[in-house]
Amino acid sequence: METNVPKAAVSRLLVRLQPLYPDLPCSIKYLLARPKLIYTNMEGGLYVHFNNWIPALKNILLYNYHQLCGEVSYCLLVNIDGLPLFKHSPDYKLYPILVSVYKLSMRPICVGVYSSEKSQHRQLPSNDLYLKHFLHDVNSLKSAPLKNGNLTFKINESEVYICDAPCRSALKCIKSHSGYNSCERCTVHGSYESVAGHVSFNNANSASSRTNENFNLQIHQSHHKGASVLVQHGVKMVSHFILDYMHMCCLGVTKRLLTWWKGVNPHHEAKLSRISIQSLNQKILDIRDYIPVEFNRKMRPMSELSYWKAAEFRLFMLYAGMVILKDRRIISKARYTHFLKFCVAMRFLINSSTPDDKTEAGSILLVEFCEEAAVLYGSSFISYNVHSVTHLPQDYQLFGSLDQVSCFPFESYLGILKNCLHSGYKPLQQVSGYIHHQNENNVATAQFKDESFIKGHVSGVAKSGVGQNLRQFQDLPVNHYKKANLFNNSVLSVKSVADCTIRFENSISKVVDICSCNNEKFLVIQKYRKVKNLFKRPIHSKSVGVFKVSKLSSNLDVISLNDRIVKCFLLPLEEGFVAVEMIHST
Structure with a gap:
């Protein structure tokens, strides 16, 4: 399948x-x-629960912690999202309950699936019915922890929910993201923009923060629509409902900026000219050959902006946008600096090694981004997503890198579920059979791999004096945790201009050969002699891993794979290149 x-x-x-x-x-x-599964009628649809998800979870925990003994705590990440099955038919929509373990590299496990079978029942059923079996299983894990010999797995008291805004409002029984009091982290009251046709959130400085205790007591009645069953279950209804950056920043803010530049309002001054759009499209085409293999999608022209996926918006937000928009023929200096504040802040919050002072700087930059957006684009630009990015540092303080608590792995699994359908006949039964077999055979993605080198060759460059026992290789899959301290299974390749740039200590280098000698693994590199800042406002670009490089040295150096090495995204400029450290891992 x-x-x-x-x-x-x-x-x-x-x-x-x-x-x-x-x-x-x-x-x-x-x-x-086909397994014997029980399908339950539930508010105009069917629900199926998979009892083998707990054994699958135990296997994954054992796979990652089998060398330990005693008590190991883990935190469940829960994702619920709607999955439209057919492009031109709204009659069927799935709502899977997916779980993962915080800080583990693994494929999500499906707990249960609800399927709506009529167009008038395409929303989630009531929480007490939909979450009944899942919450029962979680309570059983709390009362009877998973055990294997001397190893005990203890689940955290409150699981973490990672959903988009509509599902969060349904699970929490609060006003939807289009409401006046819909902000989940503060008490700001929105105002209706008659021209734009939506609620905007300005003047949020005087708003107070929402807390878990105030939410449980429903002190702010205008925010609530009812009582959620998750409150009785002990879930922290404010701090443990993640503001997912995939939906909020990639599909939200970044898409909104590009849409306004493209011309959502033909008479607004933010609309780019036809020549600027052409320049932007040409820049996008120019960098296609420089996109590393870790990116499964390449950005398409602005004419196809409505078809862009979240991975394409992330590529623009974290890497390409800072370089492409540097050209003054595209956008003005004021709007470019404003965009950089958003990009720099997001790089701080997604990088897992950001120090505390930089986290505080990122929080300030996001507040300035929202305040200046109202000046540059008008008050109607401050939508729910734009306002909510100011609260993202709260999630970073609790969970670290926002990439560890994002919807990207869950969205990938939803795509797999959709592809396993072969016809429109009983789609829930087709999907449930696949899920059952996946839970039976679910094995965590290996975080530590023994293989280091692939595709041996003898045509590369080897530094003289290294030794006679020299083996040379073209491609090296470097694992972030074991081999070279790179991010999640990054790949270095001497044959690809997109995959041969690294940052080592304070220098940017090109990998020209990958070698092993006497069981020691090392890289042969050439350093760039000139390394500068790409921009100095709002902050020096070097502090966020963005370097303007030129003049590649002819001297060869050898570095060990035991040293700290970070793979970089190399982008062309009119004079030289820009090396951007890769920070995402999902």
Whole structure:
């Protein structure tokens, strides 16, 4: 299913293999025997619960902590999101309950799925019904922790929910993101913008912060629509509902900026000219060959902006936008500096090693970004998402890098679920069969890999005097945790201009060869002689891992893979390049 091999092809293969292996079934129907699952009618739809999600969770915890003993605490991350199954039919929509473990690299586990079967029932059912089985299982994990020999896994008292704004409002029973009192972190009261047709949030400086205790007591009645079952369950209804940066910043603020520049309001001065749009499109095309392999999507032209995915907006927000918009033919200096405040602040909050003083600076930059946005783009620009970014530092203080508590891994799993459908006949039954088998065979993604080098070659550069026992390799998959302290399975390649730039200590270098000698692994590099700031306002770019480099040295240096190495995203400029440290890991 993961490789989209047709079932008919698998059946034909089984028929050919049966003479050699008589015990094999002759059809995929018998190979993947459909499990006996119970489907419950629930408010105009069906719900199915998977009892094997707890054993799958135990296997993943054992995989990561089998070398420890005693008590190990873990925190569950819960994601709930709507999944439209068919592009031109609104009749079916799935609402899976997905869980993951905080700070573990793993594929999400599906707990249960609700399927709406009528267009008038495309919303989540009531919380007490929808979450009944899941909350029962979580309570059982709290009362009877998972054990394996001398190892005990203790779940945290309150799980963390990572959802988009509509699902958060449904789970918390609060006003939706279009309401006047919809902000989840402060008591700001919005005002209706008749021209824009939505509520904007200005003058939030005088608003007080919401707390878990005030939420449980419903002190601010205008914020609530009812009582959530999660309050009785002990969930921290304010601090443990993450403001997901994928929806809020990538699909929210970044998309809003690009949409306004493209011309959501033809008469607004923020609209770019036709020549500026052409320059922006050309810049996007120019960097396509420089995008590293870690990015599964490349940005498309502005004419296809409505089809951009969250990964493309993240690429623009964290890496490419700072370089592309440097060209004054595209946007003015004031708007570029304003955009940089948002980019710099997000790089602070997504980088897991940001010091406390930089976190505070990021918080200040986000407040300035919102205040200046009202001046540059008008008060109608301050939507729910734009205002809410000022509260993101609160999540960083509790959970660290926002990339550790984002929806990106869950969205990838939803895409897999959608691809396993073969027809419109009983879609819930098709998806549930796949999920059941996945839970049975769910294995955590390996964080530590023994393999270091691939694709050996003898045509590379080797520094003289290194030794006679020299093996050279073209490509090196470097694991962030074990081999070279790089981010999540980054790949260095001497054959690709997009994957051969690193930051080592205070220098930016190009990897020209990857070698091993006497069981020691090292890189042969050339350093850039000139390393400058790309910008100095609102902060020096070097402090956020953005370097303007030029004049590659002809001297070769050798560095060990035991040293701290960070892979960089290399982008072309008219004079030289810009190296941007890669900070995201999902």
